[in-house]
Amino acid sequence: MNTSPLRHASIERLRLALDVLSSALEQADLRPLLAAQTSLVEALGEVQQATEVAASDRARLRQQLPIIRAALRRCRQVSSSLAEVAAAWMVSRDGVVGYNRVGSSIATGSAGLEATVSCRV
Secondary structure (H helix, E strand, O other): OOOOOOOOHHHHHHHHHHHHHHHHHHHHHHHHHHHHHHHHHHHHHHHHHHOOOOOHHHHHHHHHHHHHHHHHHHHHHHHHHHHHHHHHHHHHHHHHEEEOOOOOOOOOOOHHHHHHHHOOO
C-alpha cells in the first residue's frame, strides 16, 4: 500500500488546476478547458494517493483548504451558469432542450413530450 504523505505542493497544484478550470469555463473555450481538466485529474491523483499529511505541511494545508473549497465552489457555479446559458441558447436556436437516450433531440412543447412518453411505453 502506498503511504505517501500529502504535500503542500500537491494541494497547490489542485488549487491552481481548479483556478485554471474555472477560467476556462468562463471563457467557454474548449482547448483550455481540456488542458485544465487534464491538470485537475493529475492533481486529484496526487491528492487521492496520499494517506497522511506531512507534518511540515499541516499549517499551510489548513490555510489552503478554504481557498480550495472556494475555487471548487466557483467551478461549480460557473459550470452551472454555462449549462443554463447553453440550454437557453439551444431552446432559442431551434427549440431543443436536450437529448434522449438514443441521442435524438427533445423539442419543447407537447410534441416532444408525447414522443418521449410514447418511446417509454
